[in-house]
Amino acid sequence: MAAAAAAEPSGPPARPGQIGPGIGWRPEISGLIADLPELRFCEVxxxxxxxxxxxxxxxxxxxxGLPVIPHGVRLSLGGAEPVEPQRVTHLAACAAALDAPLxxxxxxxxxxxxxxxxxxLPVPRTREALDVLSANVRRLQAELDVPLALEPIAALFDWPDDEYSEPEFLTELMERTDTLLLLDVANVYANARNRGTDPVTVLDALPLERVAYVHVAGGADHDGLYHDxxxxxxxxxxxxxxxxxRDRHPPPAVMLERDGRYPPGAELRAELGAVARSAGFEWSAS
Amino acid sequence: MSRLWLEPESPPPTPAERTGLAARQAELVAALVAGGPLPGGFDPGRLAATRRALLRKRAGQAAQVWPLLAASVGQAWPDSFAAHAGGRPPAGALRDGWDVARALRAAGVLGAGGAEELAGREVGWYYDGVRPPRRRRLPAVRRAGAALFVQVAGRTLRWAGRRA
Structure with a gap:
C-alpha cells in the first residue's frame, strides 16, 4: 500500500476498509457504549x-480492539494565523496513544x-482561504503518521467573498492536500436546508470516493433555520x-454524534440502529 | 497597510494577513461573540441567528457545570444566560456560569439552588471575574440562605441550617 502511494502521489490516501457503525465517545454515555456489541469503532x-x-x-x-479515532475540534485549520504547534503535537500524540487508523x-x-x-465557523470559499487551509493542513500532516480526514461544517451563514461552491472548494482542498473526507450528512442536510438547495445534488457533487467515515447528528429548528x-x-x-x-457510495463507517441532553439508553440504541441500517450495516439489537 | 509602518519589528505578513483574511476573520468573531460591529457584506439576520445559537450552546455547556443554578432559573435559563453573556466573549463554561450567577445575585434574583452552588464554589475558589479561578489557600466561610459553607485546607463543609 505504501509503495502504491509512493508511485501515485496525487491519488487520495488509502481509505479504511469496511468498518461498520460507531459512536462519538462521551463520558456521560460511557456505560451505554461499553454495552453495545454491534459497535465497530468510536471517535473521541x-x-x-x-x-x-x-x-x-x-x-x-x-x-x-475497537479502533478509536481522535477528532480535533479546536485546531482552527481555516484560521489566517498559522495553526498553533502545541495543538498539532497534541492531536498527533492522541493518534499515537490510541494507535488510531486516522x-x-x-x-x-x-x-x-x-x-x-x-x-x-465557516471560512470564505476563496483562493486565499484555500491557501491558508492547505498550509495549515500540511503543517498538521507533517506531524501525523496516519491519514487525515477533513470534515466540512454546518454553518448558518456564508461569506460575501465566496468564489467557489462548497463541493468545488472541498474537492480542490482535498486534491491539494491528499486528505480524506469525513462526510457529515447532517451538515450537508443543514446547509442545504438553510441555503434552500437540494442536499442530494450537493452530495452528488462532493468527492465521495474520498469518504473515510460518516457523521450523523440531530438538530432542531430555531429562528426559521435548521440548527445542527x-x-x-x-x-x-x-x-x-x-x-x-449508501445507494451511491456505501460508506466504510458511520457514527452518531450526541453531545448533550442524552435520551434514555433504549432511545439512543434505537437511534444508533436506525443510523447503522440507513448506512447499510447490520444492527441486530433494538 | 499601516501595520508595517507602525510595527517595523514585526515579521513580514503572510499573504492572508496582507490581503486581509486575518482582519476579516477577527472582525467576524468580534461581531459574533464580543459585541463588535457587523462586518460588511454579511446577511445581518444570519449573523444574528448565529450569535443566538452560540449563546444557546454556551448556556447548555454552562448548565452542565452549574446544574443547580440552571435548574433554579428553569425554562428561562437560555434567555437569562444570553441576557448576561451576550457581547461577552466565551470564557469557558465554568467562568461563563460564574459570571451569570454573580450578575443574578447582584440583581437580587438568584434562586436558592444557584445561591448554594455559587457559595460552594466561592468558598473554595478565588475568582476575580477576569482571570481563571484559583484555589483558596486560606480558610473561608460563605452563607447562602440558611446554608453555611466552611472551607478549611481545601475541604468544604456545608451546614444546612434551619430554614426560615
Whole structure:
C-alpha cells in the first residue's frame, strides 16, 4: 500500500476498509457504549483527551480492539494565523496513544483576533482561504503518521467573498492536500436546508470516493433555520440523505454524534440502529 | 497597510494577513461573540441567528457545570444566560456560569439552588471575574440562605441550617 502511494502521489490516501457503525465517545454515555456489541469503532474529542491517561472507558474499548479515532475540534485549520504547534503535537500524540487508523479535523476556524468563538465557523470559499487551509493542513500532516480526514461544517451563514461552491472548494482542498473526507450528512442536510438547495445534488457533487467515515447528528429548528445541535433526535430527512449516500457510495463507517441532553439508553440504541441500517450495516439489537 | 509602518519589528505578513483574511476573520468573531460591529457584506439576520445559537450552546455547556443554578432559573435559563453573556466573549463554561450567577445575585434574583452552588464554589475558589479561578489557600466561610459553607485546607463543609 505504501509503495502504491509512493508511485501515485496525487491519488487520495488509502481509505479504511469496511468498518461498520460507531459512536462519538462521551463520558456521560460511557456505560451505554461499553454495552453495545454491534459497535465497530468510536471517535473521541482530541481536546478532551490526555494521551498518557485516556479515560477508562476509552482504554477499555481499545483493549477490546475497537479502533478509536481522535477528532480535533479546536485546531482552527481555516484560521489566517498559522495553526498553533502545541495543538498539532497534541492531536498527533492522541493518534499515537490510541494507535488510531486516522485522525480528523474540520474545514473551519474557531478563533481570530484574540477571541475564541467556542464554535466552528465557516471560512470564505476563496483562493486565499484555500491557501491558508492547505498550509495549515500540511503543517498538521507533517506531524501525523496516519491519514487525515477533513470534515466540512454546518454553518448558518456564508461569506460575501465566496468564489467557489462548497463541493468545488472541498474537492480542490482535498486534491491539494491528499486528505480524506469525513462526510457529515447532517451538515450537508443543514446547509442545504438553510441555503434552500437540494442536499442530494450537493452530495452528488462532493468527492465521495474520498469518504473515510460518516457523521450523523440531530438538530432542531430555531429562528426559521435548521440548527445542527447534536442535542436533539436525528430527523428523518438526515436518515434519508444517508440512504441516498449508501445507494451511491456505501460508506466504510458511520457514527452518531450526541453531545448533550442524552435520551434514555433504549432511545439512543434505537437511534444508533436506525443510523447503522440507513448506512447499510447490520444492527441486530433494538 | 499601516501595520508595517507602525510595527517595523514585526515579521513580514503572510499573504492572508496582507490581503486581509486575518482582519476579516477577527472582525467576524468580534461581531459574533464580543459585541463588535457587523462586518460588511454579511446577511445581518444570519449573523444574528448565529450569535443566538452560540449563546444557546454556551448556556447548555454552562448548565452542565452549574446544574443547580440552571435548574433554579428553569425554562428561562437560555434567555437569562444570553441576557448576561451576550457581547461577552466565551470564557469557558465554568467562568461563563460564574459570571451569570454573580450578575443574578447582584440583581437580587438568584434562586436558592444557584445561591448554594455559587457559595460552594466561592468558598473554595478565588475568582476575580477576569482571570481563571484559583484555589483558596486560606480558610473561608460563605452563607447562602440558611446554608453555611466552611472551607478549611481545601475541604468544604456545608451546614444546612434551619430554614426560615
Amino acid at each position: 474529542i482530541a481536546e478532551s483527551l490526555a494521551p498518557a491517561v485516556p479515560p477508562r472507558g476509552v482504554a477499555e474499548l481499545r483493549e477490546r 485522525v480528523s479535523e474540520h474545514v473551519a476556524f474557531v478563533r481570530a483576533g484574540g477571541h475564541d468563538a467556542g464554535h466552528l 445541535t447534536h442535542t436533539d433526535a436525528v430527523p428523518p430527512g438526515v436518515l434519508r440523505l444517508l440512504e441516498e449516500l
